[in-house]
Amino acid sequence: MKNFQNTGVRNLLPEGGEAFYFGKILEEKEADDFFKQLYDKVEWTQDEVIIFGKRIVTKRETAWYGATDFDYTYSKITRKARLWLPELVSLRDLVKDITGYEFNSCLLNLYHSGEEGMSWHSDAEAELGKDPVIASLSLGAERKFVLKNKISKEKVSVVLEPGSLLLMQGETQKNWLHSLPKTKKVHEPRINLTFREIKKIRK
Numbered sequence: 001m002k003n004f005q006n007t008g009v010r011n012l013l014p015e016g017g018e019a020f021y022f023g024k025i026l027e028e029k030e031a032d033d034f035f036k037q038l039y040d041k042v043e044w045t046q047d048e049v050i051i052f053g054k055r056i057v058t059k060r061e062t063a064w065y066g067a068t069d070f071d072y073t074y075s076k077i078t079r080k081a082r083l084w085l086p087e088l089v090s091l092r093d094l095v096k097d098i099t100g101y102e103f104n105s106c107l108l109n110l111y112h113s114g115e116e117g118m119s120w121h122s123d124a125e126a127e128l129g130k131d132p133v134i135a136s137l138s139l140g141a142e143r144k145f146v147l148k149n150k151i152s153k154e155k156v157s158v159v160l161e162p163g164s165l166l167l168m169q170g171e172t173q174k175n176w177l178h179s180l181p182k183t184k185k186v187h188e189p190r191i192n193l194t195f196r197e198i199k200k201i202r203k
């Protein structure tokens with residue numbers, strides 16, 4: 001596991017995991033350009049989720065990309081990942097230069113406004129293996145991201161700026177949940193990319 005403390009990047013979590021906020025790793029213009037390219041080029045799809053037995057189509061849109069067309073299951077539906085776009089390769093490589101980690105897949109989320117968010121969860125799918133490393137890059141609107149300890153319920157929040165990077169590693173997914181709260185204050189869209197390493201690729 002990599003340590004970033006000596007680079008001046010602080011672990012936001014007091015215990016039980018590591019969440020390093022690197023701040024902006026892209027200049028404003030670059031972040032804007034990536035936002036526009038991805039907004040247009042990514043094959044966004046709305047997810048269907050079953051809540052209280054009812055099939056509901058989420059407003060938030062998602063997409064999976066990666067090195068191969070592996071199968072992934074998301075809210076109980078299995079789909080095939082799409083192959084890397086050039087923009088995603090550039091961002092993946094940038095994240096690798098900064099963190100030292102290699103990733104073979106990326107989940108993208110498009111939140112059209114503050115009315116869309118993501119509820120409490122941890123990224124602990126079996127495909128990711130034990131103690132996954134997840135690099136989260138944000139574009140577009142600034143949004144608050146909150147981590148909550150599963151036992152003590154202690155909360156830690158951070159504002160994810162456009163062009164910024166957050167890295168979760170160690171036992172973060174085991175001990176902490178995270179969410180992107182809805183907010184009435186944000187009217188602009190946001191794209192989030194979470195780079196992940198799928199350990200067992202199913203095709």
Ligand SMILES: O=C(O)CCC(=O)C(=O)O
Binds near residue numbers: 109123136160178180
């Ligand atoms: O949009 C975000 O910042 C969080 C996304 C997230 O938690 C996920 O995709 O698992």
Ligand SMILES: [Fe+2]
Binds near residue numbers: 121123178
């Ligand atoms: Fe997540």
